[in-house]
Amino acid sequence: MTALLEVAGISKRFGGLLAVDNATFSVDAGTITSLIGPNGAGKTTAFNIVSGFLKPDGGGIAFRGEAVEGLEPFEIARRGMARTFQDPRVFPEMSVIDNVVVGVRQKGERPLWAVLRGAEVDAQWKRARERAETILARVGLIDRRNEQASALSFGEQRFLSIARALVGDPQIVLLDEPTVGLDRASFGKLVELMKHLVTDGKKTILLVEHNMDVVMSISEKVVLMVQGGVVASGAPAEVRAHRSMVEAYLGKRHVASGQ
């Protein structure tokens, strides 16, 4: 069976720095795959390449069996890939629900801005709002839907950004450190949400996450990046036991003396 997402030997250079170095990994449909590694390992750069925000210097990406490297972000999004950024990136002056409505993908329909007048526009707005409300209920923000996004706490803005990613009904969602900065209660809610998205929502998640307890408990597969390259990938227990894991997080000297 081919994977939903196949990343084959992608590279990205920033001046003298090889930020992503011939990285290869795959994500199976209906799973959570976690991309881990120390700060600066190239995880966000890899996300940016996969989602079309950066052009790779080399390598290929197949999504649902089709080559997508070099496509624009909106083209990749239209094929069913959504992402969040490390910062929540909501529109602060818009209402919570409007933040989500703007993310509604017009499947096979004319885009909202192309519909000039009449009943059709009302029907489309109604559908978009209903869809946004469903997603807001799912992330626990339905009661806040008419407030300005700026009135939300940092954690709530994080959930709002996830709602925006979900509203287009993507097949795969790329989440870049979604738990960072969350209090304990929101943290727990987010972990549950990710599990539900996969089990009930039939989504696939590619996750960048620093909390190893989360990574090891919810991932089907873990991909370890160090200095731009993938140094280990496989089942959580396999990667946790990998020599590169100790080197990556504790330094090489620890391996020499401690193992």
Ligand SMILES: Nc1ncnc2c1ncn2[C@@H]1O[C@H](COP(=O)(O)OP(=O)(O)O)[C@@H](O)[C@H]1O
């Ligand atoms: N736009 C950029 N220009 C120059 N260097 C960058 C850029 N983006 C990232 N880098 C560098 O590339 C390396 C990988 O960064 P990043 O992908 O953000 O790592 P991670 O997400 O794993 O912490 C880092 O050394 C970072 O400073």
Ligand SMILES: [Mg+2]
């Ligand atoms: Mg990052």
